[in-house]
Amino acid sequence: xxxxxxxxxxxxxxxxxxxxxxxxxxxxxxxxxxxxxxxxxxxxxxxxxxxxxxxxxxxxxxxxxxxxxxxxxxxxxxxxxxxxxxxxxxxxxxxxxxxxxxxxxxxxxxxxxxxxxxxxxxxxxxxxxxxxxxxxxxxxxxxxxxxxxxxxxxxxxxxxxxxxxxxxxxxxxxxxxxxxxxxxxxxxxxxxxxxxxxxxxxxxxxxxxxxxxxxxxxxxxxxxxxxxxxxxxxxxxxxxxxxxxxxxxxxxxxxxxxxxxxxxxxxxxxxxxxxxxxxxxxxxxxxxxxxxxxxxxxxxxxxxxxxxxxxxxxxxxxxxxxxxxxxxxxxxxxxxxxxxxxxxxxxxxxxxxxxxxxxxxxxxxxxxxxxxxxxxxxxxxxxxxxxxxxxxxxxxxxxxxxxxxxxxxxxxxxxxxxxxxxx
Ligand SMILES: *Cc1c(COP(=O)(O)O)cnc(C)c1O
Ligand SMILES: [Zn+2]
Numbered sequence: 001x002x003x004x005x006x007x008x009x010x011x012x013x014x015x016x017x018x019x020x021x022x023x024x025x026x027x028x029x030x031x032x033x034x035x036x037x038x039x040x041x042x043x044x045x046x047x048x049x050x051x052x053x054x055x056x057x058x059x060x061x062x063x064x065x066x067x068x069x070x071x072x073x074x075x076x077x078x079x080x081x082x083x084x085x086x087x088x089x090x091x092x093x094x095x096x097x098x099x100x101x102x103x104x105x106x107x108x109x110x111x112x113x114x115x116x117x118x119x120x121x122x123x124x125x126x127x128x129x130x131x132x133x134x135x136x137x138x139x140x141x142x143x144x145x146x147x148x149x150x151x152x153x154x155x156x157x158x159x160x161x162x163x164x165x166x167x168x169x170x171x172x173x174x175x176x177x178x179x180x181x182x183x184x185x186x187x188x189x190x191x192x193x194x195x196x197x198x199x200x201x202x203x204x205x206x207x208x209x210x211x212x213x214x215x216x217x218x219x220x221x222x223x224x225x226x227x228x229x230x231x232x233x234x235x236x237x238x239x240x241x242x243x244x245x246x247x248x249x250x251x252x253x254x255x256x257x258x259x260x261x262x263x264x265x266x267x268x269x270x271x272x273x274x275x276x277x278x279x280x281x282x283x284x285x286x287x288x289x290x291x292x293x294x295x296x297x298x299x300x301x302x303x304x305x306x307x308x309x310x311x312x313x314x315x316x317x318x319x320x321x322x323x324x325x326x327x328x329x330x331x332x333x334x335x336x337x338x339x340x341x342x343x344x345x346x347x348x349x350x351x352x353x354x355x356x357x358x359x360x361x362x363x364x365x366x367x368x369x370x371x372x373x374x375x376x377x378x379x380x381x382x383x384x385x386x387x388x389x390x391x392x393x394x395x396x397x398x399x400x401x402x403x404x405x406x407x408x409x410x411x412x413x414x415x416x417x418x419x420x421x422x423x
Pocket of ligand 2 (some may be wrong): 044046
């Protein structure tokens with residue numbers, strides 16, 4: 001680990017004069033600081049580096065009260081926002097999976113239980129609040145589906161116009177249904193997710209729209225609350241903090257958000273650096289630029305022009321938050337793994353048999369944990385939380401494919417009994 005990488009873990013710097021109410025933006029590459037709400041910016045004016053939100057005061061556990069994302073307002077730029085409400089998701093026990101994988105403890109944080117069925121709601125409640133602050137009228141995102149569902153719901157609720165760009169033919173049915181019913185204008189782009197993001201990024205640069213992809217640093221503030229909730233729930237129910245958090249990776253926004261959560265808790269004294277969970281990212285083999293960068297020990301990802309996986313939510317070849325997420329994986333002692341679509345489907349079935357219904361991308365976390373356990377990277381005594389990011393019903397076609405075949409029977413009781421082989 002080099003000296004510069006280690007210093008990344010610490011949050012340093014005095015409150016600059018450009019801060020508003022103790023909040024400012026800081027470039028992760030060159031350290032330049034910017035006022036948070038004066039003008040819209042997504043990257044550094046000087047070097048195009050990613051921005052992160054900084055605070056003059058960082059909270060500890062006693063500063064939190066209430067339920068859901070806004071329980072953590074002391075760690076957020078505002079005290080409230082358009083809320084449906086989101087967060088406070090279950091931390092499931094999965095005893096059969098725990099023994100079949102073979103770890104000390106295994107809990108599943110099911111983010112599919114958010115209002116629109118994915119963790120994106122946590123980011124949107126904060127992102128849309130910021131949009132209101134900036135006085136913008138039109139919100140937009142590129143999406144593999146779930147961001148569009150969340151933006152459509154939260155944007156409409158706030159009375160704002162919403163525009164979503166989706167890769168044509170590559171978005172699960174439930175997600176399009178949501179975006180459309182909640183009122184977004186949907187543009188189906190002839191290209192993949194990364195193309196959609198390029199285009200919406202151009203529109204945002206021209207001031208045509210306010211961008212609510214995870215490039216927007218405020219969205220990650222909302223998603224940071226996943227980490228706060230996991231640590232509190234696990235500590236209260238298991239008596240310790242988890243050793244490892246395993247999560248699916250697309251644009252690596254969540255990986256970046258969890259890392260920021262840990263850094264802030266360590267800086268405020270709420271968490272010992274030795275208690276920081278190992279961040280472990282999982283991608284599908286057909287879309288694994290983060291895994292490649294970790295394996296080849298590179299500071300940046302290489303853009304994969306062509307990506308393919310049935311886990312459409314993580315079908316991404318150019319993870320925009322990689323410069324924030326790669327140090328997070330490395331500094332916490334975590335790693336990254338790639339899994340085959342068949343392994344994802346098997347994990348989706350296993351979770352579903354324990355009553356936890358998740359979409360394919362979410363099941364990648366379980367599939368990745370199994371792989372890493374088999375390789376001996378994860379040890380048998382580890383206490384692990386797997387993040388499942390979206391609900392089973394998001395992708396009904398995948399669910400039907402992973403499930404049992406319906407059997408055709410006659411419309412009579414004797415006919416049904418006969419079919420079942422009952423005497
Ligand atoms: C958005 C999404 C992901 C990817 O999350 P990132 O923060 O972009 O890495 C994974 N799973 C589901 C279900 C998603 O909607
Ligand atoms: Zn910069």
